[in-house]
Amino acid sequence: MSFLEVAHVSKSYSGAIALKDARLDIAPGEVHALMGENGAGKSTIIKILAGVTAADSMAATIDGKPVTISDAQESYRHGLRFIHQELNIVPHLSVAENIMLGLPYPRRFGALVDWSKLNAMARAALDKLQVSHIDTRIKAARLSTGDQMLMKIAATLISAGDNMARLYVMDEPTAALTGAESRKLFQVIEELKQSGASILYVSHRMNEVMEICDRVTVFRDGQTIATRNLSDTDKNEVIHLMTGRDVKDSYPPRRTAVGEEILLEAKALRTVQVRDVGFQVNRGEILGIAGLADAGQSAVLLALLGVDRMQAGQVTIHGSPVAAKNPSAAWRNHVAYIPRERRREGLMLQRRIVDNINLPHLQKLSFAAGLLSRRRERRFADALGKKVRLKSGGMNQACYQLSGGNQQKVVFARALGDAPELLLLDEPTRGVDVGAKFDIYTLIRERSAEGAAVVMTSSDLPELIGMCDRILIMREGAQHSIIETDGLSPADLLAKFYD
Amino acid sequence: MISLFKRYGTLVGFIAIVAFFWFNLPDTFMTARNWLNISQQISMLAVVAFTMTFVMVMGDFDLSVGSMASLSGITAALLFSQGYPVAAGVAAALAMGILGGFFNGFLVSILGILPFVATLGTLTMFSGLAFWLSDGKTIFGRDIPKTFSGFARGGVDIELAGTLALKIPYLSILALLVLAAVWLVLEQTSFGRRLYAIGGNYEAARLAGVKVRRLRMAAFALTGFGAAIGGLMYASRVASANPTQGSGLMLDAIAAVFLGMTMSEEGEPRVLATLVGVLILGVLDNGLTQMSVDSYIREILVGAIILTAVASSSVGKFRR
Amino acid sequence: MISLFKRYGTLVGFIAIVAFFWFNLPDTFMTARNWLNISQQISMLAVVAFTMTFVMVMGDFDLSVGSMASLSGITAALLFSQGYPVAAGVAAALAMGILGGFFNGFLVSILGILPFVATLGTLTMFSGLAFWLSDGKTIFGRDIPKTFSGFARGGVDIELAGTLALKIPYLSILALLVLAAVWLVLEQTSFGRRLYAIGGNYEAARLAGVKVRRLRMAAFALTGFGAAIGGLMYASRVASANPTQGSGLMLDAIAAVFLGMTMSEEGEPRVLATLVGVLILGVLDNGLTQMSVDSYIREILVGAIILTAVASSSVGKFRR
Amino acid sequence: QAASKVAVITPYLAQPGTQFYVEGFKAAAEKNGWETNIVDTAGDVAAVISRLEDAVNQKVDAIVINVDPQQVAAGLEVAREAGIPVVGMDSGSDPLLATNVTSNGYAMAAETAVYVANRIGGKGRVVMFVFDAFPPVQIRGVVADAIFGNFPDIEIVDRVTPDVQDGGIADSRAKMEAILAANPDKGSIAAVWAAWDQPALGALQAIEDAGRSDEGIVIVGMDANPQARDAIGTGGNFEASMAQDFIGIGNKAAEMVGRLLKGETIREPVVYVPTTLVTSSNVADLD
Numbered sequence A: 001m002s003f004l005e006v007a008h009v010s011k012s013y014s015g016a017i018a019l020k021d022a023r024l025d026i027a028p029g030e031v032h033a034l035m036g037e038n039g040a041g042k043s044t045i046i047k048i049l050a051g052v053t054a055a056d057s058m059a060a061t062i063d064g065k066p067v068t069i070s071d072a073q074e075s076y077r078h079g080l081r082f083i084h085q086e087l088n089i090v091p092h093l094s095v096a097e098n099i100m101l102g103l104p105y106p107r108r109f110g111a112l113v114d115w116s117k118l119n120a121m122a123r124a125a126l127d128k129l130q131v132s133h134i135d136t137r138i139k140a141a142r143l144s145t146g147d148q149m150l151m152k153i154a155a156t157l158i159s160a161g162d163n164m165a166r167l168y169v170m171d172e173p174t175a176a177l178t179g180a181e182s183r184k185l186f187q188v189i190e191e192l193k194q195s196g197a198s199i200l201y202v203s204h205r206m207n208e209v210m211e212i213c214d215r216v217t218v219f220r221d222g223q224t225i226a227t228r229n230l231s232d233t234d235k236n237e238v239i240h241l242m243t244g245r246d247v248k249d250s251y252p253p254r255r256t257a258v259g260e261e262i263l264l265e266a267k268a269l270r271t272v273q274v275r276d277v278g279f280q281v282n283r284g285e286i287l288g289i290a291g292l293a294d295a296g297q298s299a300v301l302l303a304l305l306g307v308d309r310m311q312a313g314q315v316t317i318h319g320s321p322v323a324a325k326n327p328s329a330a331w332r333n334h335v336a337y338i339p340r341e342r343r344r345e346g347l348m349l350q351r352r353i354v355d356n357i358n359l360p361h362l363q364k365l366s367f368a369a370g371l372l373s374r375r376r377e378r379r380f381a382d383a384l385g386k387k388v389r390l391k392s393g394g395m396n397q398a399c400y401q402l403s404g405g406n407q408q409k410v411v412f413a414r415a416l417g418d419a420p421e422l423l424l425l426d427e428p429t430r431g432v433d434v435g436a437k438f439d440i441y442t443l444i445r446e447r448s449a450e451g452a453a454v455v456m457t458s459s460d461l462p463e464l465i466g467m468c469d470r471i472l473i474m475r476e477g478a479q480h481s482i483i484e485t486d487g488l489s490p491a492d493l494l495a496k497f498y499d
Numbered sequence B, C: 001m002i003s004l005f006k007r008y009g010t011l012v013g014f015i016a017i018v019a020f021f022w023f024n025l026p027d028t029f030m031t032a033r034n035w036l037n038i039s040q041q042i043s044m045l046a047v048v049a050f051t052m053t054f055v056m057v058m059g060d061f062d063l064s065v066g067s068m069a070s071l072s073g074i075t076a077a078l079l080f081s082q083g084y085p086v087a088a089g090v091a092a093a094l095a096m097g098i099l100g101g102f103f104n105g106f107l108v109s110i111l112g113i114l115p116f117v118a119t120l121g122t123l124t125m126f127s128g129l130a131f132w133l134s135d136g137k138t139i140f141g142r143d144i145p146k147t148f149s150g151f152a153r154g155g156v157d158i159e160l161a162g163t164l165a166l167k168i169p170y171l172s173i174l175a176l177l178v179l180a181a182v183w184l185v186l187e188q189t190s191f192g193r194r195l196y197a198i199g200g201n202y203e204a205a206r207l208a209g210v211k212v213r214r215l216r217m218a219a220f221a222l223t224g225f226g227a228a229i230g231g232l233m234y235a236s237r238v239a240s241a242n243p244t245q246g247s248g249l250m251l252d253a254i255a256a257v258f259l260g261m262t263m264s265e266e267g268e269p270r271v272l273a274t275l276v277g278v279l280i281l282g283v284l285d286n287g288l289t290q291m292s293v294d295s296y297i298r299e300i301l302v303g304a305i306i307l308t309a310v311a312s313s314s315v316g317k318f319r320r
Numbered sequence D: 001q002a003a004s005k006v007a008v009i010t011p012y013l014a015q016p017g018t019q020f021y022v023e024g025f026k027a028a029a030e031k032n033g034w035e036t037n038i039v040d041t042a043g044d045v046a047a048v049i050s051r052l053e054d055a056v057n058q059k060v061d062a063i064v065i066n067v068d069p070q071q072v073a074a075g076l077e078v079a080r081e082a083g084i085p086v087v088g089m090d091s092g093s094d095p096l097l098a099t100n101v102t103s104n105g106y107a108m109a110a111e112t113a114v115y116v117a118n119r120i121g122g123k124g125r126v127v128m129f130v131f132d133a134f135p136p137v138q139i140r141g142v143v144a145d146a147i148f149g150n151f152p153d154i155e156i157v158d159r160v161t162p163d164v165q166d167g168g169i170a171d172s173r174a175k176m177e178a179i180l181a182a183n184p185d186k187g188s189i190a191a192v193w194a195a196w197d198q199p200a201l202g203a204l205q206a207i208e209d210a211g212r213s214d215e216g217i218v219i220v221g222m223d224a225n226p227q228a229r230d231a232i233g234t235g236g237n238f239e240a241s242m243a244q245d246f247i248g249i250g251n252k253a254a255e256m257v258g259r260l261l262k263g264e265t266i267r268e269p270v271v272y273v274p275t276t277l278v279t280s281s282n283v284a285d286l287d
């Protein structure tokens, strides 16, 4: 018998349908994958199960008995635990407090927080993950993104009172994790499974899903398309179910030769975060940057963009040092950048898609005296939206209403706006579905074939190997080596991160 | 339907208020003359609120506009009293506004002081300066040239069938011009678009190549400029300048912008919406006084009416 | 080192101010008596600022505290004048504060009105109510019982070697008690920690199941309660109540909290830091008066000094 | 012998009247060679107590206040304990004050109200501008109420409390414009009685601007500030105001302080300084 069964789940946001009669059932002790393209409704059903979004209609049973989920506490009492898609941390609270967020704190003297016990509980949760390097008393803001994710995972492992955790729901937990951290997570998932709990697992990484999941339910356009045992199916079928078409889960091969001309050159670069970085990238070349969490991959991009001030060294972009002075100069010189955290650093969530896409290109869209032409704005954004296959309710929709993957596409569309000659991409496919990923890879290849140089980071190692010509390895803020990707395996690459 | 009501709740509220006064003051409220009066009464607040929109678009605000308005009036009057021509006094006052605004922008944008603290500090400083320059006194009478005070009394005559039908006050016309200018800049230029981007996500705007610091400075300067215009209009209207006369403008201007914000989908300020905010404040004052409502009860009513108007539009819209 | 200075720039600024006055007023400034004076002078502002911290921790603020303080004074005085005992008047005033605070919380948290608009609306309403209840008059003289006004004059005598050495004013003691209470609640109870969570990331708190609406209401109620206490202290100190007497408290209280915020790592308010903010404002007033600085120049100086104190700590710390 | 130190503390320095008291006081103090410290608390009464404490702490020789003494009793007691004499300048009498120097507010209000009643022949509709939150002004309202109440044919149209944050002119003008709009008929308003000059000036502007200056609406104010005198001098609707001798009050207060510093005691709890009704006939004679 199923542990949790939900059926007839519908939800619409002021007219836009997110879920339409969707269904999901989860057996005890299984790892159940929930898959679907961006915007298919995965996060929405998860928020409904968590009691933080109200469904328009739903029939839920637990152990065969009908239940309601009207708020977060009720969901908790049913034994459901959540890691939501976006990293929702409270930066100025301590790690321990973030882990205990929403749960009653242990008390002494009736009212006051018992900090020792609080820290101990948080510690215990982290220990279950075999994480020992995180101090529970420091502020969450000081953790690296990967550690923040581990913190959120630890939070689900806390059991307060006699409410046994029976289902762990993880919405794209590995999107912000490095390979090694992901492995740790998979171990934990295995242990949780052994203890009899179920896991509902959302990810756009096919390999992960094939590796750790038992069954899969596929959503498309808010509807449940199918549920399969993963042993009875394969990647291609799942992708077909998701997209309704045939998409390859692979990397479009390079079709043109790397150019001769050096476009980007960094010499002995040093900023507050990185040092000893030096490399060249030719037109038509793709350089990857890899390393353990926070080894300085993103910081290299920030230095190239001119965000972090250079303390030493030199960066030239098509021969000019000016282009790397500040972001505004960089964009003007046809450098485009995709930030790591799209919500915090990339998007104006409350504003329209068209405004988000056009932001760096306003100059070019306006007449004399800075007067804008609405028509030009609209056309420009439309064309780019089409190019990245953006799924939206129109260019005037606000970005917060888009699913995560489509938000990423908006950021991508912006970067492609002005025929960039240098693309700086920090985790360009984070949270993007297979189909869209392939689209993005294709776009990167296209730009590259047109003579652009690309520098990208990714925690998805196969992606780096599949897309890049060379990979620069960072270790603790310093450049370690640059290796060719021909014949490189993910395991080889991972090994380079350690001594 | 419901969402329309939510969006335009504040506008509906405004219309309801007008309808109410029309009904209760059938003879005097809905007349061209009264509306011209209202337009003139709110013109100073309007100019300050319109230009306040520049900084509020970025999610900042400027508490110093009131004392800047006073300072601008004092500056002009002081020069008048020393025999300088009207143009010189006005120019100096406007320069003072721009300078003060840049100073605010510098504190907020370059030094990184929170706008509330920074402009509270300059509020105190500008006000102290106004007092110090004027020695705390009101400057009036012979010291204020007739051409200057005449501006606020004058207007464009509109003749109908050969007889003088109406006089559209210069003050109202000036406010309209400022409205048009602010609208153009905010809605139709890349400068304005970028201010909205800063308000939408400062970090994202910066990483997308927007020159955030410079723009923020410029926006504060424009707000200071507007405050100075407002101060001059005020001084012209009362044919005098004293170091506190602008202080009432600040909270009202911010309130007007916020009232307007309830009407935009994503809660960002729009200058046309600010106009509705200003009108609500002005009409309530005018209508309730005409109805001889006790001044204290009037205050309570104004608060309650504003909240009701806003509440209907914001239910479930903003999280914060 | 530099980062320490940035973090504690405001504190360093405060110490510099104290040192400056100590040097310039060697006989009178750094005396126990003067500090007791200062502590008493700032006690009302302190209480309002401390409790204002509750809502500012959540990223909200409350503009209505000033008029709530006035209203609370009027409520108590009115009951006194009708012969009710002191306890009844005080209880009614405090109840008024909690009620008004809940109303603010309701507007902000349930109806979703922006705090600025909501509390600007209630500012007007409370002030109107205070005027209406008191008929605009100052209530004083025989109407204020001696036990009530005596509180602000009294204190705990401290004897040294058998002679009366010092009197620690009740007002100062009360402010300290409020400080301790607010500190305990904010830093050491899960209620307070959740307020911080809401301020740090509203969405995260909501997704984690924190009852954000209810907590927000409660925080506003506490701020209203604090404003009422402040109002009573003020009324006791001036042995009278009038409907405008609290109005100066609002901007200063918010400023104090903001000043304090410059001292925390992530820019969140902390009540102990708020205390430093209050002290800066109080010490400047006290010292500059003792130095016989012209009132107008004093204003300019206060603004400039606050900005300097803050600037050093905020360079590059806050983006917004 | 060191110069005597005198602190002048007021919350109302922004108001013209107070400025003249202070000017008069300063002039006299300078002659006596005193060191004066003028302190303005910008409307905050509790801050006056604080500043009193500071002044005592600073060991000044005398203090002058311009605020209701009952409200600052806490500070006055501190001064008394320290043996520092405090003189009130238009602040009300109180046992804690050595004396209070002022004009007779009751008499002033009576004089202007009676002027209005006589000018409109004891009948007509009158708009009053009052401000009850400030005790000395509140007194004026009460006296005027009593006098108008004594004329059965005088009707009070509205008793307006203008918003004084902006100094009072602009808001009073807006209020008057609304009242004029609500009473459009010629002669429907006979007079405007204002408890101080700013609202009277605002009302004047509103009436002139509405093109109703020929209806003979009588406006009176009080305090005869320079702007009001100008208006009275032009012979328009603004007909009368009461001139307090502000400078004189300041001078007199200084005289009292001088006597106290010499060690004299002062018997009278209140010392009155004469006032004058200002109309177009005598406005030119006053400077």
Ligand SMILES: Nc1ncnc2c1ncn2[C@@H]1O[C@H](COP(=O)(O)OP(=O)(O)OP(=O)(O)O)[C@@H](O)[C@H]1O
Binding pocket: A013, A016, A017, A018, A036, A037, A038, A039, A040, A041, A042, A043, A044, A045, A085, A400, A401, A402, A403, A404, A405, A406, A431, A433
């Ligand atoms: N607050 C909202 N307002 C309006 N529409 C919304 C809102 N939240 C989600 N949607 C819409 O609901 C649909 C489902 O979104 P959801 O976030 O569940 O997608 P998802 O399957 O999790 O996608 P992804 O893989 O990109 O995270 C999308 O079309 C999205 O635009």
Ligand SMILES: Nc1ncnc2c1ncn2[C@@H]1O[C@H](COP(=O)(O)OP(=O)(O)OP(=O)(O)O)[C@@H](O)[C@H]1O
Binding pocket: A094, A095, A096, A097, A114, A115, A116, A117, A118, A119, A136, A137, C187
């Ligand atoms: N995880 C945490 N997050 C935030 N603050 C904390 C945390 N742990 C401790 N603190 C702060 O540090 C202070 C001291 O903490 P500590 O755990 O040493 O408490 P304690 O007073 O020693 O209690 P006990 O006797 O139970 O150990 C606490 O009062 C609290 O303010």
Ligand SMILES: [Mg+2]
Binding pocket: A042, A043, A044, A085, A171, A403, A404
């Ligand atoms: Mg999702």
Ligand SMILES: [Mg+2]
Binding pocket: A116
């Ligand atoms: Mg301990």
